[in-house]
Amino acid sequence: MVIKGQDQLSLVWRHRTKDITKNLPPTEAVALVDSLLGDAAASGFHHAHLQTSGHDIQLARGRKGQWGLRIGRLSAAAPPAAAPVAASADEDDGATDSGDGRYLGHDRARRHPLALTLxxxxxxxxxxxxxxxxxxxxxxxxxxxxxxxxxxxxxxxxxxxxxxxxxxxxxxxxxxxxxxxxxxxxxxxxxxxxxxxxxxxxxxxxxxxxxxxxxxxxxxxxxxxxxxxxxxxxxxxxxxxxxxxxxxxxxxxxxxxxxxxxxxxxxxxxxxxxxxxxxxxxxxxxxxxxxxxxxxxxxxxxxxxxxxxxxxxxxxxxxxxxxxxxxxxxxxxxxxxxxxxxxxxxxxxxxxxxxxxxxxxxxxxxxxxxxxxxxxxxxxxx
Incomplete structure (x- = not known):
């Protein structure tokens, strides 16, 4: 998203009792995600989810401690004006509250997972x-x-x-x-x-x-x-x-x-x-x-x-x-x-x-x- 003329990444990381949201410049956002996932044993985070304008990317830690990466394309029918640029890291506690999605421009309409053209x-x-x-x-x-x-x-x-x-x-x-x-x-x-x-x-x-x-x-x-x-x-x-x-x-x-x-x-x-x-x-x-x-x-x-x-x-x-x-x-x-x-x-x-x-x-x-x-x-x- 763009806030006050500056590119920002919106991050949400979820704990059992609360969600924390921050909008940060890309460099700071990457450093924060790296710190949260770099030491999963200490932070408790075992899964990260990144949405870009064209892809849905998921990083997850498996049972044996190995990380796996899955990259999927967003539906071609999705409206281009609603391209998300959100990054989030979710604690592996079964939480399922869905995020609101963060989009370029702070006041854009929410993007639905499904397109009306289906x-x-x-x-x-x-x-x-x-x-x-x-x-x-x-x-x-x-x-x-x-x-x-x-x-x-x-x-x-x-x-x-x-x-x-x-x-x-x-x-x-x-x-x-x-x-x-x-x-x-x-x-x-x-x-x-x-x-x-x-x-x-x-x-x-x-x-x-x-x-x-x-x-x-x-x-x-x-x-x-x-x-x-x-x-x-x-x-x-x-x-x-x-x-x-x-x-x-x-x-x-x-x-x-x-x-x-x-x-x-x-x-x-x-x-x-x-x-x-x-x-x-x-x-x-x-x-x-x-x-x-x-x-x-x-x-x-x-x-x-x-x-x-x-x-x-x-x-x-x-x-x-x-x-x-x-x-x-x-x-x-x-x-x-x-x-x-x-x-x-x-x-x-x-x-x-x-x-x-x-x-x-x-x-x-x-x-x-x-x-x-x-x-x-x-x-x-x-």
Missing amino acids: PFLAELGITDAQQRLVPAMARKWRQINKFVEVLGHAIAQSPLAGRDPAQPVRVLDFGAGKGYLTFAVHEHLRASGRVPAVTGVELRGELASLCNQAVARLGLQGLQFDAGDVRSHPAAATDIMIALHACDTATDVAMHRGVTAGAAIILCSPCCHQELRPQLQAPPVLAPLLRHGIHMATQAEMLTDTLRALLLQTAGYDTRVFEFISPEQTSKNRMVLAVRRARPLPPAQLQAVRDELAALKAFFGVRQQTLETLLADAAHPG
Whole structure:
């Protein structure tokens, strides 16, 4: 970017509890990045992400301490006025909050990960015949782009970052609906130089058929839609497991499917948190708070997703629960993200997570939680 007539690089480095942003002259910026990555053991940084006007460059430290570099081209459809020149270094802690992007000129409009000129957007009714955003689809367009941002950051921090780009990335999207996000994931993988193998699974067969017709018209390789649901779809090895708005315990089933399929990334936006609410016992100190139905419902949602996040930690993932998009766009805006760790938690940390689980269940009187049951059954079959 250019600030007060001087070239600057915008850097963001992320810690577990805060982000730090600085705009520095190129020489100072390079020296800072070198100091952060030069001694990764001391700084705790194991990944750096650089965006230029034409490339997306990722540097990541592997399990054996070796650094790997991946250079990908940005989508040719991206508008040239929005070329990013950002550099960032991310701590390897599973954080996924996406940056806002820094562009030449401090006041330029934000660049979306996807371009409105993509043909699938017209097929799905996001844009019109002139490749203009349909006003009624503005919220869906923001949701799609935010999801792609979250996914892109998750991939960069996952075991997939160091994988050979020629190896297909297997994606299962349960509850694909009309395919908005499924098509977007396929495009993101393709544009970043990877080989997509994306399957959208939708209970309503007519929607799966319509999406497959759109795939055929566009001639897309590595994208298909199946009729079915998370409980009936055949199990298969998976790299990225997505389940948005799966009702109640269907989210737990989807998470379990992701764990057992060896997914590097599990992305869920839960819905209809019904399982725990009848079990909740209000501790005396919380009785005035939880006697109100709306508060009880909110508490059940927070507790359910917290338990899920902790359970995924015990299964080998770094997890986060965060607001996906603004609640003004949809009330179903909570996301649980799990990224598989390169190494297991040390025994003491693993036990601490299990102790937190047990304490929460005891405090609220939780007797049963579906994801916990499924993981226990998988660990001790028969």
